[in-house]
Amino acid sequence: MSAKITSIGLKGLEGYRVQVEVQVIEGMESIVVVGLPDASVKESKERVSSALYSLGFPLVDLKIVINLSPSEVKKNGPLFDLAIALGILKSGDFMKEKIPDDIGFIGALSLDGTVLPVEGMIAAILAAKKLKLTKLFLPFDPTIPPVDLPNLELVYISSVQDVIDYLSGKQPLPFNQLKEEFEEVKVVQRDFNQILGHEFAKRALEVAAAGNHFVLMDGPPGCGKSHLAETFPSILPTLSKEAQLEKISLYQLAGAPYNSITFPPYRHPHHSTSAVSLIGGGTNP
Secondary structure: OEEEEEEEEEEOOEEEEEEEEEEEEEOOOEEEEEOOEOHHHHOHHHHHHHHHHHOOOOOOOEEEEEEEEOOOOOEOOOOOHHHHHHHHHHHOOOOOOOOOOOEEEOOEEOOOOEEEOOOOHHHHHHHHHHOOOOEEEEEOOOOOOOOOOOOOEEEEEOEHHHHHHHHOOOOOOHHHHHOOOOOOOOOOOOOHHHOOOOHHHHHHHHHHHHHOOOOOOOOOOOOOHHHHHHHHHHHOOOOOHHHHHHHHHHHHHHOOOOOOOOOOOOOOOOOOOOHHHHHOOOOOO
């Protein structure tokens, strides 16, 4: 019997649905992963088998074939560990509970069955929202602020056993209560009210802020273009919930610190910056 478990793959900041198809049959003991996996995905079979052994599910005399669909897209990262483990349990008849297609699973596994957070979880949450999943099982990460998206329930787990208990109808996990309040840090910045003069330029920026328009400023050096740009975010509205998550996921993937999650970001690359230094080089910038 084969099983299909829904997970989320990432290509930069963009997330897409990954169907983890698992088939467990009797035969020479082996685990094969297909579907263009990279090294981190191929290593998941060792993590998953050790985690399941620790939980009391030894994979003895079983041949396991794992297909990550769509097969034409290269998969990377350990996000699929949890989905692979559940697929093995379901296909190997270790677990009887039904797993609906509108429920997603992300998270890396340690050798004792603990589910660990991974990079790009916020991007995966946003992708789950766009894919219209109703629930997403994921590990708790204290560095991520509380996420509340309509029509998407986030179920925080600490181990594979938590998922099995939840799907079998036991009481909801108390892990949700461990979410800490994210403290918003105010950013000291220049304010739009501090600019004297430039009435025409300020009027144009106010119109752009109110109507969500783009602005191109042109003028000689020292006329105040950069100063106007630095103060412009102070008159912009606060970011929406989804925009806040996009901002955090971008900063986390870049490994850059951030202070405010509700305030629009301001970036000021030098005018001589090349395209490669601005967006990065390589096949996938």
